[in-house]
Amino acid sequence: MSRELRKPIFYGWKIVAASLFTLTFSSGLSFYNHSLYLNALASKPAFSVETASLAVSLFFFSGGIGGLLVARMIHRFDPRYAISAGAIVSALALSALGFVETVPQLYTVYCLFGIGFAGSNLLPATTLVARWFKRRRAMALSIASTGLSLGGIVLTPVCALLMDRLSFQIAAPIMGLIYVVGVLPVAWIWLRPSPESMGLRTDGDEPEQEPDQEHVAEVKPEKAVPRNPRNTAPIEDGLSFREARRTRFFWGIAPAYVFLLMAQVGGIAHQFGLSRETLTESQTALAVAILPIMSIVGRLIGGWVVDKVDIRHFAFFIMGLQVIALTLLSLGAGPVALCVGLALFGCTVGNMIMLQPLLIAEAFGLRAYARIFSVANLMSSWGTAAGPAVMGYVFALSDNHYGSAYLFAAAAGALGFVLFTLGGPVKLDRTST
Numbered sequence: 001m002s003r004e005l006r007k008p009i010f011y012g013w014k015i016v017a018a019s020l021f022t023l024t025f026s027s028g029l030s031f032y033n034h035s036l037y038l039n040a041l042a043s044k045p046a047f048s049v050e051t052a053s054l055a056v057s058l059f060f061f062s063g064g065i066g067g068l069l070v071a072r073m074i075h076r077f078d079p080r081y082a083i084s085a086g087a088i089v090s091a092l093a094l095s096a097l098g099f100v101e102t103v104p105q106l107y108t109v110y111c112l113f114g115i116g117f118a119g120s121n122l123l124p125a126t127t128l129v130a131r132w133f134k135r136r137r138a139m140a141l142s143i144a145s146t147g148l149s150l151g152g153i154v155l156t157p158v159c160a161l162l163m164d165r166l167s168f169q170i171a172a173p174i175m176g177l178i179y180v181v182g183v184l185p186v187a188w189i190w191l192r193p194s195p196e197s198m199g200l201r202t203d204g205d206e207p208e209q210e211p212d213q214e215h216v217a218e219v220k221p222e223k224a225v226p227r228n229p230r231n232t233a234p235i236e237d238g239l240s241f242r243e244a245r246r247t248r249f250f251w252g253i254a255p256a257y258v259f260l261l262m263a264q265v266g267g268i269a270h271q272f273g274l275s276r277e278t279l280t281e282s283q284t285a286l287a288v289a290i291l292p293i294m295s296i297v298g299r300l301i302g303g304w305v306v307d308k309v310d311i312r313h314f315a316f317f318i319m320g321l322q323v324i325a326l327t328l329l330s331l332g333a334g335p336v337a338l339c340v341g342l343a344l345f346g347c348t349v350g351n352m353i354m355l356q357p358l359l360i361a362e363a364f365g366l367r368a369y370a371r372i373f374s375v376a377n378l379m380s381s382w383g384t385a386a387g388p389a390v391m392g393y394v395f396a397l398s399d400n401h402y403g404s405a406y407l408f409a410a411a412a413g414a415l416g417f418v419l420f421t422l423g424g425p426v427k428l429d430r431t432s433t
Contacts, residue, residue, distance in 0.1 A: 086119020238365015252423010
């Protein structure tokens with residue numbers, strides 16, 4: 001009897017697990033590995049640190065632009081097509097990195113790498129999770145996006161060992177193969193485009209009961225949920241992109257994330273150099289592990305908390321905490337303050353990334369989620385790309401000390417906080433624009 005009454009696990013949690021797995025590989029072999037690739041490329045006579053750094057900026061810019069195409073694909077077709085194409089393009093670009101000999105070749109490969117990354121990373125993953133969950137969307141997104149941090153913890157050390165033991169030219173195709181093997185099989189075995197494609201409902205809700213025959217004429221029947229494997233997304237409530245871009249909230253959150261991610265990505269990119277100013281080489285190796293670990297811990301706690309509090313208030317808290325953490329890191333007050341600052345900064349990193357899709361889905365619904373998110377992501381990519389470069393420039397102007405650079409990052413985060421505040425409430429009237 002107990003077995004008959006036991007409710008099966010909602011398939012949406014398999015979507016979450018599969019998304020976590022694919023994000024681990026796509027982020028670990030791209031976003032978190034850029035410092036490894038930069039060092040390897042800068043050691044070649046044809047490249048310098050500056051040219052290699054610009055290539056990373058092109059990665060983020062091209063990824064933002066590529067996201068617009070990806071959004072259209074996942075709105076019209078099964079998102080697995082975009083994920084597969086993105087993984088293959090990324091793998092080919094990563095494999096080619098070991099063989100580039102000129103600056104134009106480098107920039108071309110990095111642009112392709114960014115486009116592939118857009119197709120296989122956060123945009124399709126968050127779209128899928130948002131389709132499968134509504135009430136537990138925050139927790140589902142927090143678990144799935146944990147893969148972003150796991151990639152840096154698990155794969156970056158492995159890739160560093162590969163490049164050290166072999167060579168970048170030999171290791172690059174191996175890492176490209178790992179990218180494909182880590183993403184494609186899981187995507188096609190476990191990912192599904194929507195609950196409706198399996199005859200299910202969001203959050204695993206039971207379908208509506210059919211009305212009694214004698215009341216059929218009196219009661220308007222509910223629409224059935226057909227099992228349609230080709231169905232990519234249900235018709236959802238919410239605003240169109242044109243309606244969304246007319247709202248005050250869109251012009252609050254989109255520009256805000258330009259500066260919030262400028263502060264975040266710049267702070268992450270320079271944490272190694274900052275730690276070396278205070279710690280020994282062995283201590284630095286331990287210190288830089290604090291941020292990704294606390295990113296996972298903070299994200300999981302945040303996913304639980306945000307379901308219980310007002311999402312706008314939670315966003316205020318995370319943005320304010322990022323400003324405090326970056327300010328603490330700018331003070332150079334010693335090893336303990338450095339580790340505390342990195343821990344607090346890590347808590348904000350995972351939550352900041354999780355909050356952007358959550359806020360967009362909460363405000364605008366799922367009707368045009370992919371397009372709205374892709375445009376907001378394109379705008380924020382300017383901050384993502386500029387953060388490391390601008391902080392490096394401030395570092396150089398400050399006699400090669402990171403205090404002023406991290407103070408600049410704190411100021412950028414504070415500006416993002418103000419812009420988000422000016423965007424007004426998250427809850428919008430979706431019946432009028």
